[in-house]
Amino acid sequence: MASRTNKKYKWALDFSTRRSSQDIASPPGFNPAVGQAHTEASKENDPSHLIIKKSWELALAPLKQVPMNLFIMYMAGNSISPFPIMMVGMLLIRPFKALFTLQSTFKMIEGNHAIMQKLVYFLGNIVGMLLALYKCQSMGLLPSHSSDWLAFIDPPVRLEYSGGGISLA
Amino acid sequence: MMARHLNLFIFMPQVFIILFSIFTVSQCLYEDQVGKFDWHQSFIGKLKFAFGDASGKRAIVATELNVVAALSLKTGNILWRHILEKDPQTNILFLSPTSSGEALVVTGGPKPLVRAFDPINGALAWEWTLPSTFPFDRILWAVSTEKLYALSLNEGEDFVVQQFNIRTGSQTSKWKTIVPWVHKSKCVPSRDLLICHSGKTLHTIRFSQKDAKPYPVELGQPIAQIESVKSGEKAGVFVDLSNLESGPSSQVVLFSDQGQTSVKCKPLSSPARWVFFDSVGESNIILQMVQRDEKLSIVTSDCISGNKIEESTGGVKYPADLGPPHVESVVCGSNHDMASCRLLINSPDQAITLVQYSGKVLWSREEALAQISAVEMMDLPVSDKDAAIEKEFDSKEAGVLGMFGRRLVSQALQAQHLLQTVFGLHDPIQPAGQRADLVRDDFGLHKMIVVATKAGKLFGLDNLNGEIIWQKALVNVDTRSMQLFIQRTTRHGPFPAQCLLLLKDKISKESILYTFNPITGEGSRRSLGYRVLQAMPLPVVDEESLRPILFLDSSEKVHIEPQSAISLVDPLASNTYMYVADPVTGVMTGYTLAQSTSERLVASRVWEVVFQPETQTIQSVVGKSPQERVHSQGRVLGDRSVLYKYVNPNLVAVVTQGTDTVHKYVLNVYLLDVVSGAIVFSISHKRAREPIHLVHTENWVVYTYFSEKWRRTEIAAIELYEGKTQSNSGTFSSLIAPVQPMVERQSYILPAMVQSMSPTITEKGITSRHILVGLANGAVLEVPWIFLDPRRPVTVTPEMREEGIIPYMPELPIPTESVINYNKTLPQISGIHTAPSGLESTSLVLVYGLDLFYTRVAPSKTFDLLKEDFDPFLISMVLIGLGLASYTTKRLASRKALKQAWK
């Protein structure tokens, strides 16, 4: 930022010093009220507004992904083969990564008024993760059935011992 | 019926397409693998008759197991072998050379036959039937000049001679001779004479001639028994005299062709075995086998004078207590030189030995191996090097320094060993009396096969090549109910492995224990002084790692072996149960040891199950192998739920054959919990009968039987499940809250006759189980369990397909790829022994019967072994090459970067 100050701007909007309209007579047909209205209208370009808008866009991105993900999931099918596995892996890893980089993602948005956005972003990713888990479940990748734990069941200890057979006499 | 089979036949191709895809799972063999993992030894059984053929190159033998064979006199190998009818009533009654050289064999039984085999190639020269009404137990057989004589003796009255043409079987004449002294056990034919003894007199009569006159010969001493002289020149008998005082006990009496004149040789102190006719000296030479200590020597003496002519210098090693050997035949060269004669000796331990006249053993065959009754496969002991390492971990009381010192020593040993191997200086130091290569290998594939035979002879065989490592003959034993236990394996440090063989004394019928080291065969015999009803190894070991064995005797007293282990029983006694099934009364009795004290073991009856002999008789009682482990406690269904197995270690399958007025034969299978005495499940097959073979492992029972109704062999499978929940996952009790299992059942057609059946077994039970089925045609079939699965449905739903169930097909295929003995036919299979190896994937198999066949099977393929074509050298070279390349390129790249930076 500091280096930028001594460079020449290609263009700049300067809001700090307002040129008074009194210095020069207004051109014919100029209606200051219209300018007023214009500034009113260009409030949308107000930085904080833009930041909020951008941050909401950011926050809602995971949720917007959901229909797409649903479609991918549908297309991938339930068979266990490399491509569906890769897809499911991506579905699962992306929200995870996003959650871990949550702070850095929202760092670019200045101020700490982005709590709602963060929450929505978080929820969106959770939804994405749940979807991925649902997919894993329907593909049978989650150890949710008793059969998945079967290998860990130890053979029961016998309480009684027996032996014998046909009489040897 | 016919049409149905036709239909099956039409649809076989599609069925095979399905099956081939499955059978690729099963193991098959490439041509170059033949004999790599397997070996095959052929036997003939206990020698009954033998003669040397005219060429002097082979001996023709007939055995107790209905085998006629030719043995090469040079090597002892079987040149040809015919296995005659295997029928309990059929036996070989007579073997003799004909005048044209063929081997003439008379077999009795329901279809008596006379057959002649060519001695060179074993081809059947001719065959004719005898009337089945013949009183075979009273007949003596003789061959003389193209005639076969059947002498039927009517005790104390007369004998009837029937003369047959030897080639056609037509009865040429028949006459009766009235003589009062004939008796089957007291008469022998020798050449054309019938020689009998009564009291102190020998009677002779020429049987080949009608109205021949009998001649008596007085010997002056009471005669115990006589045996005919088989050597060609003259008729004669070896006489055993029954005088109680010391002195001569045996005599040879030779007769002229008509029997009217006789030559009485000088009485001898040990029985004569053979008579040579010395054509030069015109004298008869008598051969004796004299036993001195552990050696047999051959002594020849002159008949008349009794002067010793020669005594063999060598001597054959022969156990002192084995009983006298029998000279079956003496084969001499054509030049009548006595030194070229060879003696074919049959000893009571069923060994056949060919001994040179000089006393040198040419070869020996252990025919006891043709009748095996118990097998165990033992791990070999570890090598000294490994033992040192094991010792290091054994003693925990040694301090840190001590442990460290031992570690240094053992590693130094290892280093030394490695260096020796690398420089080829390896000089193995083995314990005395033990071979160097008999040490455990890395994969536990090298084992010692301990075999107990019906002849009472024990063998230790090397499982890699079938070589006999040690042998031990037990004498005067009754081997009918023999049991072999492993008391200590080789895994217990300084203590040697120990096996225990339980058998009975031949005379007193009291039980005998033979305790031996299975690796060396050294052991000791001890009489117990009571009759053991049943034996049971305890589930614990004593401080010497010896597994105590409980014996229940016929007066329901309990004994323990070793005695010192009695204190070990005390904590277990209240949970220890024994059972005995008596096939005669049909009563199965359960005993508990709960009332035992630490000093005395007491068995008290707790349950009794009665299979009433009027309705059924117990055929067999099959428990589970104590070695077996069940890895998976359930079965995963298509919907990913679990069907828990009902694995009851106390369950035994009792097979009974019932009779019924309507169905004639009824086959019942009861699954009995031998702790509680409860019948868990029972199933009955109408019109089904023996042969019944049953396999009982894990949670299933498979059995084969003959269906009288359809006249075919069927195989049925029963599977037991607890259900979708496990009632008690931690412990299994037959008494506290017993579970009623749910039962799946199915049966299949097996288009073959079954002789024996056994499941494969692996160390941890992870590998799927196959069933090895020994068939009557000499094949051993490996049937995967999924083929016998009772849950195979006719129409398969997708879930079932996911579960891996194949659709039901009534007939099991017999694909040749799953015959584990490929083209080596195994006649008369009597049992299949399987043992786990050190590799989880591999199960070791010994098929016994008349032949021995050893191989290994991998039911789930060798998943824990690298492929044979895996080249570690190539892979390591590639790896090293890549590593080097990456290192050099890295260096080059950095140098280049440096140069770039300087630019």
Next chain:
Amino acid sequence: MKTHYIAVLGFILVSFCNVHILGDKFDFEVDGTVFVRLKHYLSDDGNPEDRGNITIQSIRTGSVALSHAGLAPHHITRLKALAKNDQIYRLQATVVSANNKMVEFFTFMKACGLVESALSDVLTISLDHSGSVVAVSLSAPFVHCQGEIPVDHKLRYFNTTVIVKHMDVGPVPDTATYIQKMEREREARERGDPKDNRSFLAKYWMYIVPLLIFVLLSSAGQPEGGAGGAAPAR
């Protein structure tokens, strides 16, 4: 003397009569009745005492009549002592079949199981193919012996369930069904696969609908995305 005592107290009564038959129906050629006399051992040594009688009126249907003697207080004490010492309760069953043949059977269970189930035991009588008794066995299927001894008055009367267990009929290779199945399959093959004359849409709607949704979704997102993309250019 003990039996006398029971008689005096009049404990003999017909108790609960729960009867089950298990297994596939096994047809016996002849029906018959079986009489079972039960005697039990209430101490380790000593003589058995009468417990009651069972009459299987018909081995085919398995209908059973049951009469039991109850337990006198001193019997209860002895039984509880057995249970406390983790000993076994033994039962002797004398089976008298229709032809007056007497066969003795023994069975047992953990005494704790009997006590803790408040004398609700299950007596299984297993029959063989001819209808004669093979085994009589006693059990308490749901009791885990946890040491909870019920009060004495619950231990006075037996609540015995008698199960008459027939043999199951052995399976027979099912060639008929298999041949039928083969026949059906062959017919199906000869006829050829049935013509699927549904319309294209009806057959493939499951592919078309998601595709449409996808297209719609992406086109709905387009203007928004376009606007977003254009924003920096302004």
